[in-house]
Amino acid sequence: MSFIPRIYLDPHEFEALASNKDYAIPASTAHYLGTVLRLKASEKVVFFNERDGEWECEISYIAKNKGTIQTTKQLRLSITPLGPTLVFAPLKRDATDLAIRMATELGVKTIQPVKTLRTNTVKIKEERFRSITIEAAEQSNRLTIPEIKPIVSLFDFCSSWPKDKTLWIAVERCAEYHIEPNSTEKCRGDDGILIGPEGGFDSSEIKNLLLYDFVRPLSLGNLILKAETAIVAGLSLFSQHVRA
Amino acid sequence: MSFIPRIYLDPHEFEALASNKDYAIPASTAHYLGTVLRLKASEKVVFFNERDGEWECEISYIAKNKGTIQTTKQLRLSITPLGPTLVFAPLKRDATDLAIRMATELGVKTIQPVKTLRTNTVKIKEERFRSITIEAAEQSNRLTIPEIKPIVSLFDFCSSWPKDKTLWIAVERCAEYHIEPNSTEKCRGDDGILIGPEGGFDSSEIKNLLLYDFVRPLSLGNLILKAETAIVAGLSLFSQHVRA
Incomplete structure (x- = not known):
């Protein structure tokens, strides 16, 4: 199993994720995925937050400080955190x-x-x-x-x-x-x-x-x-x- | 309650502790008590190990790299460790x-x-x-x-x-x-x-x-x-x- 990065998207700074839609990702995220992790177009990334749950996405385009992804499937629904x-x-x-x-x-x-x-x-x-x-x-x-x-x-x-x-x-x-x-x-x-x-x-x-x-x-x-x-x-x- | 230092004495390198006896302490321990903690004669120290249990002692004499202590009372008996x-x-x-x-x-x-x-x-x-x-x-x-x-x-x-x-x-x-x-x-x-x-x-x-x-x-x-x-x-x- 190859490693799929798992990234938090701040729901206050990012629109809600929905099925099969394209999203421009923040510059810092693009930098991390493209320059640090050296991912390329068509590779997978998982994004998550408390509002949208967890989504498997595919990189459509990635450059130095910008990129777009497409949601492919929802892995988990959002939850109300319980913990202490x-x-x-x-x-x-x-x-x-x-x-x-x-x-x-x-x-x-x-x-x-x-x-x-x-x-x-x-x-x-x-x-x-x-x-x-x-x-x-x-x-x-x-x-x-x-x-x-x-x-x-x-x-x-x-x-x-x-x-x-x-x-x-x-x-x-x-x-x-x-x-x-x-x-x-x-x-x-x-x-x-x-x-x-x-x-x-x-x-x-x-x-x-x-x-x-x-x-x-x-x-x-x-x-x-x-x-x-x-x-x-x-x-x-x-x-x-x-x-x- | 003033702070009483609590020091481990390696039983392989130190004779068994008994009541009201004087002991020369190792150079490194004397350095720690006298130079680092700045303790003086008549101040208290607790020594312990698995063989002797835990003893309250009084410093009789302390110098740069040597010192003597006297056991005053046993605080805890030795135990056989259980833990995992x-x-x-x-x-x-x-x-x-x-x-x-x-x-x-x-x-x-x-x-x-x-x-x-x-x-x-x-x-x-x-x-x-x-x-x-x-x-x-x-x-x-x-x-x-x-x-x-x-x-x-x-x-x-x-x-x-x-x-x-x-x-x-x-x-x-x-x-x-x-x-x-x-x-x-x-x-x-x-x-x-x-x-x-x-x-x-x-x-x-x-x-x-x-x-x-x-x-x-x-x-x-x-x-x-x-x-x-x-x-x-x-x-x-x-x-x-x-x-x-």
Whole structure:
């Protein structure tokens, strides 16, 4: 099986895809397909987004910075993304990039950065994060791109969280807070998962979080995980229980 | 709570720790504690390893490249590590480093690199890997260090795998192989998890793996995970089921 490139087309910048129609593709996409991947006319490309689903297309014409394609068949219909909301305190640059990439692979619908007492980094490079999510979606066979929300303070976020959805918080050393961690077995696809910053939540934050009716503690084991490991571990448990 | 450094002492290079005894510490450890962390006499350090458990100690004397400590109390007894065996095909350098670090945080007992048909990298830098596992064990509150085995071919590894332990293999697109993935609910602490290389197993490898009675397929969901994400996702599911 030869490799067929899989490319996200931003639905805000591209008209809806329909059967057997010709489309001019964006200059950057033409550059990538023609110059980087060295594709030629009549070769196949798959385009996708959350609005149009996934389409197999054939290159009609490709030049340095322009090209046209023709849709040949729809491979998947569009879907309404379900996946959880990942709520996390931004980490150092590499760790945040990694967390966003892996969270996209693991199916998160929404990425909500929050500022906690021990959050050092509050600069959110939305364009950079978005390009990481697009690349991860292209590689992982996702149809949708996670939405990246602007950073807000932890408790402003909690105030606006819908009361009928559970927010699971990963708590290290549950025993110190006299809490019994819940199992993710009761989690639903549109719940949220909150992972604290490097160094953990401040104990006042844990106590205040536990006052909310929609908050449930979640244990990720006895070992102390780095924040990015905790994000991947939490999302893995979550997605398995939603699948099951 | 002030930060108390937590340091691994290689039991092959250091005598057994006992109550209220004085020990000369290795030059590199003295350098780290005295010069890097700027600790002084009477400050606390925690030392641990799989043979001695975990000990709170007090620095008696510290200079540029030498120092002595006194054990004050044993915090944890030694344990026999249980965690799973991670069997994986080496990836690019950064991805392998990341996988080894996260696998240590998630409690693996043994790391077994294997060569598969699509494995490009077969150089295993054992010293480098070992220092990654030690650092991750120090940070994650582990008592033990994962053992790193020399690389072997995938099927040589399978031939030597004990027949009474399950080897879970993460299979993408289970439907293509007409297999029904198993749930990890039946996994035991000393099972193994096998994660394929970037680009996945060759289909002949999957078919041959499934001939072994001890092999069970495991699904990590519908999305295509990068190998390092699959390692973390698989180990997370595994450790949660072993805990439950």
